[in-house]
Amino acid sequence: MIRFSNVSKRYPGGHEALSDVSFHLAPGEMAFLTGHSGAGKSTLLKLMALIERPSAGQVIVNSQNLAKVSRRKIPFHRRNIGIIFQDHRLLFDRTVFDNVALPLVIAGYSRDEIGRRVRAALDKVGLLRKEKVYPITLSGGEQQRVGIARAVINKPPILLADEPTGNLDPELSREIMGIFEEFNRVGVTVLIASHDLVLIEQMKHRMLTLDQGRMVVGGEG
Amino acid sequence: MERNRTIREQQEGGNRSGARVRRQGVGGWLSNYFARHLQTLFYALGQLSLKPFSTLMTVAVIGIALAMPTGLHVLLKNVQQVLSGWDGAAQLSLFLQQETRESDALTLADRLRGQQGIASVDYISREQAMSEFQRLSGFGEALSALEDNPLPPVLVVHPTLDQQGPERLNALREKLAAEPVVEIAQLDMQWVKRLYALMDIGKRGVWVLAAMFALGVLLVVGNTIRLAIQNRRDEIVIIKLIGGTDTFIRRPFLYTGFWYGLLGGLIAFTLIELALWFLSGPVNNLASLYSSEFRLTNIDLITVAALLSGGTLLGLFGSWLAVGRHLRAIEPT
Numbered sequence: 001m002i003r004f005s006n007v008s009k010r011y012p013g014g015h016e017a018l019s020d021v022s023f024h025l026a027p028g029e030m031a032f033l034t035g036h037s038g039a040g041k042s043t044l045l046k047l048m049a050l051i052e053r054p055s056a057g058q059v060i061v062n063s064q065n066l067a068k069v070s071r072r073k074i075p076f077h078r079r080n081i082g083i084i085f086q087d088h089r090l091l092f093d094r095t096v097f098d099n100v101a102l103p104l105v106i107a108g109y110s111r112d113e114i115g116r117r118v119r120a121a122l123d124k125v126g127l128l129r130k131e132k133v134y135p136i137t138l139s140g141g142e143q144q145r146v147g148i149a150r151a152v153i154n155k156p157p158i159l160l161a162d163e164p165t166g167n168l169d170p171e172l173s174r175e176i177m178g179i180f181e182e183f184n185r186v187g188v189t190v191l192i193a194s195h196d197l198v199l200i201e202q203m204k205h206r207m208l209t210l211d212q213g214r215m216v217v218g219g220e221g
Numbered sequence: 222m223e224r225n226r227t228i229r230e231q232q233e234g235g236n237r238s239g240a241r242v243r244r245q246g247v248g249g250w251l252s253n254y255f256a257r258h259l260q261t262l263f264y265a266l267g268q269l270s271l272k273p274f275s276t277l278m279t280v281a282v283i284g285i286a287l288a289m290p291t292g293l294h295v296l297l298k299n300v301q302q303v304l305s306g307w308d309g310a311a312q313l314s315l316f317l318q319q320e321t322r323e324s325d326a327l328t329l330a331d332r333l334r335g336q337q338g339i340a341s342v343d344y345i346s347r348e349q350a351m352s353e354f355q356r357l358s359g360f361g362e363a364l365s366a367l368e369d370n371p372l373p374p375v376l377v378v379h380p381t382l383d384q385q386g387p388e389r390l391n392a393l394r395e396k397l398a399a400e401p402v403v404e405i406a407q408l409d410m411q412w413v414k415r416l417y418a419l420m421d422i423g424k425r426g427v428w429v430l431a432a433m434f435a436l437g438v439l440l441v442v443g444n445t446i447r448l449a450i451q452n453r454r455d456e457i458v459i460i461k462l463i464g465g466t467d468t469f470i471r472r473p474f475l476y477t478g479f480w481y482g483l484l485g486g487l488i489a490f491t492l493i494e495l496a497l498w499f500l501s502g503p504v505n506n507l508a509s510l511y512s513s514e515f516r517l518t519n520i521d522l523i524t525v526a527a528l529l530s531g532g533t534l535l536g537l538f539g540s541w542l543a544v545g546r547h548l549r550a551i552e553p554t
Binding site: 049051072075076077078079083089090091102103105106107108110111150151154 | 249253254256257455456458459460461462463464465466467469552553554
């Protein structure tokens with residue numbers, strides 16, 4: 001589902017964020033991406049979402065070689081990936097419903113279909129009763145769940161999360177991770193970047209560890 | 222476990238309904254497409270109404286800019302109408318031969334009065350011409366030194382209204398020039414021609430003004446949209462991250478420009494109507510002093526249509542320019 005082959009990323013100025021990273025994630029697999037801050041976790045996720053392009057090597061996501069995805073095709077590639085951000089990235093001038101509906105609006109679904117799917121997704125993350133409120137009135141954990149609902153509304157085969165529990169207390173973190181496991185159980189490939197080692201060691205999933213841009217655990221070659 | 226089941230059902234249910242969406246066919250897709258555009262159109266209007274004061278400021282600037290050339294155009298139309306009334310004042314001066322007797326001149330005048338195409342004929346004798354010339358030219362003293370009166374008798378012929386138009390007037394002039402006692406037949410249209418030349422300058426002026434103010438409208442809309450794009454930078458980044466195409470992101474901004482243009486056009490229309498209303502009293506007063514039936518002509522439908530569609534197109538084009546320049550620069554990092 002996700003394959004990195006000898007991927008390096010060097011930023012202008014010479015800083016090498018990733019060097020010679022290779023790994024493979026099978027369809028339906030769930031894995032954690034760990035490492036110190038600055039180890040290259042975010043860069044790796046950005047390469048998959050085509051926010052950045054690699055300096056060398058090949059990235060294949062959903063059997064698509066990302067080097068062949070032109071600028072115009074990037075939006076359609078991103079629709080196959082649900083991305084969850086540490087800072088939630090919600091639109092604060094729109095209700096919870098409108099935030100979650102946004103990917104469907106972008107993809108041009110009909111109004112009925114949108115209403116049905118948004119309520120199902122909000123039900124899934126336990127926020128059905130909050131659909132009319134604005135995100136600013138929600139707690140950090142609730143905002144993150146809105147972000148998750150938005151990421152999964154399109155039924156993407158892949159979920160990427162960048163420090164999804166970064167600002168949450170341990171109990172809320174476990175709850176959020178539980179939601180990811182539920183998606184994984186229905187076949188979604190999940191990759192979560194996190195440095196919350198205590199939590200992820202309890203969860204018995206595959207670990208990919210980056211250290212100064214090199215994959216020291218869980219990689220290939 | 223129960224929640225897990227709802228997730229699975231939702232996942233599968235979604236796929237099923239996805240197939241249903243595809244089965245709707247082209248008709249369904251098309252109506253959905255228009256529904257989305259309509260929704261964005263009114264979403265853009267809603268966004269503008271959230272900031273009524275700044276929207277009004279922008280729209281008023283556009284309105285004033287559009288009202289300038291349109292107002293001048295309406296004014297010229299009115300002047301043209303006044304002129305078309307004055308066309309009737311075109312006259313022919315028949316300079317008779319010096320030795321023509323007064324009785325012969327009067328006989329000719331009488332004969333001409335009976336002819337078709339001639340409304341009236343005035344006779345100016347040599348003496349009248351002389352005294353008028355003395356009075357108006359300022360050469361009074363010098364002229365009285367002359368032994369003979371050098372001026373010929375003149376018949377001033379006023380053609381009827383249906384004889385207007387340069388060709389007909391010229392034909393009439395040639396016919397009258399053929400009269401034996403007529404030395405020279407002269408058509409006094411010089412001043413009408415000059416006025417028309419002035420009008421032509423005015424019409425060009427409308428275009429020059431229109432071009433300049435159109436550029437102004439483009440810049441105002443472009444700058445406003447640029448600010449709107451900068452204010453919504455975060456939103457644009459998020460939409461790009463979750464798969465929004467450039468077209469999708471561009472759409473609300475284009476519709477915002479559309480509304481700016483259309484509302485600006487409506488304000489321009491209102492301003493012109495107000496100005497006409499404000500001027501109509503004094504103009505009617507002046508017209509009645511000239512015992513004229515002239516009334517200010519209102520802005521015509523074609524001009525209104527051109528004003529509104531022109532404003533709308535300028536708004537769209539201005540925002541299109543701004544969006545093209547600034548949207549590409551915003552990418553998620």
